[in-house]
Amino acid sequence: MIQLPKDEALTPKPSPHNFFIWGATMSGKSYFASFFPHPLSLNTDGNAEQGSTPSIQIRNVRNKDGKLEQSAIKQLDEVITALQSQPHTFKTLIVDVIDDICVMIEQAICLEAGVQALSDIPYGKGFATFNGVLQQFVMDLKALPMNVIYVSRELAITDEQTGTTEKTPSLKTKYYNIVNGNCDLVIHTEKFGTDTYTRTITDRRTKYEPENIKDARVKKLLESCTGMF
Ligand SMILES: Nc1ncnc2c1ncn2[C@@H]1O[C@H](COP(=O)(O)OP(=O)(O)O)[C@@H](O)[C@H]1O
Numbered sequence: 001m002i003q004l005p006k007d008e009a010l011t012p013k014p015s016p017h018n019f020f021i022w023g024a025t026m027s028g029k030s031y032f033a034s035f036f037p038h039p040l041s042l043n044t045d046g047n048a049e050q051g052s053t054p055s056i057q058i059r060n061v062r063n064k065d066g067k068l069e070q071s072a073i074k075q076l077d078e079v080i081t082a083l084q085s086q087p088h089t090f091k092t093l094i095v096d097v098i099d100d101i102c103v104m105i106e107q108a109i110c111l112e113a114g115v116q117a118l119s120d121i122p123y124g125k126g127f128a129t130f131n132g133v134l135q136q137f138v139m140d141l142k143a144l145p146m147n148v149i150y151v152s153r154e155l156a157i158t159d160e161q162t163g164t165t166e167k168t169p170s171l172k173t174k175y176y177n178i179v180n181g182n183c184d185l186v187i188h189t190e191k192f193g194t195d196t197y198t199r200t201i202t203d204r205r206t207k208y209e210p211e212n213i214k215d216a217r218v219k220k221l222l223e224s225c226t227g228m229f
């Protein structure tokens with residue numbers, strides 16, 4: 001029989017493990033993420049070989065008939081299984097970039113169903129499948145005993161009337177909500193001029209105390225973010 005917990009107030013000592021980093025191209029997203037402890041990167045943009053982080057390239061591969069030969073969905077599944085079952089020393093998983101992973105999941109579902117778009121799959125089943133796959137992916141990553149970092153590009157929208165520019169993560173809102181529902185900290189990277197890089201906390205699950213962050217390296221990285229402590 002299930003053992004109920006004691007009826008008592010707890011004093012949590014929260015420490016962030018799931019991160020969302022967004023910023024313009026070349027603003028230092030991958031660079032910052034690479035300093036987290038023992039990183040492994042799930043890479044989509046093909047420029048991983050320029051970095052020092054070990055990586056796995058995620059992609060959909062089609063055969064000459066246009067059929068799906070290697071599905072990104074299956075590949076992600078295999079990565080998660082490997083991280084769960086193989087002995088390894090990785091402590092941080094970087095999803096670089098999540099925007100592309102979402103597009104690949106969408107493509108894989110469409111290719112498998114032989115349609116052009118999710119909306120071509122009847123009764124909303126395409127969208128439902130997509131949400132299920134993304135939700136499962138995010139939940140599986142969260143359950144790993146590792147830091148997880150989702151990297152997303154930036155969307156800058158300028159209001160013609162006022163001339164102000166609003167910057168947001170480029171991940172579509174409904175996907176952003178699925179991913180971010182499982183993140184503890186949102187970090188915006190920016191580059192000014194040719195060599196000034198900044199990092200700013202734009203959202204957080206709770207107020208974190210430096211003494212609760214056990215990993216010294218993670219603590220130091222977070223201390224370099226404006227608005228953290
Ligand atoms: N904080 C930083 N200090 C010094 N150089 C940096 C910093 N952040 C990024 N860079 C430089 O800028 C380049 C682009 O950064 P990168 O992280 O690859 O950008 P992206 O946001 O596109 O992932 C890196 O190769 C690195 O040389």
Ligand SMILES: [Mg+2]
Pocket residue numbers: 029030031096
């Ligand atoms: Mg990058």
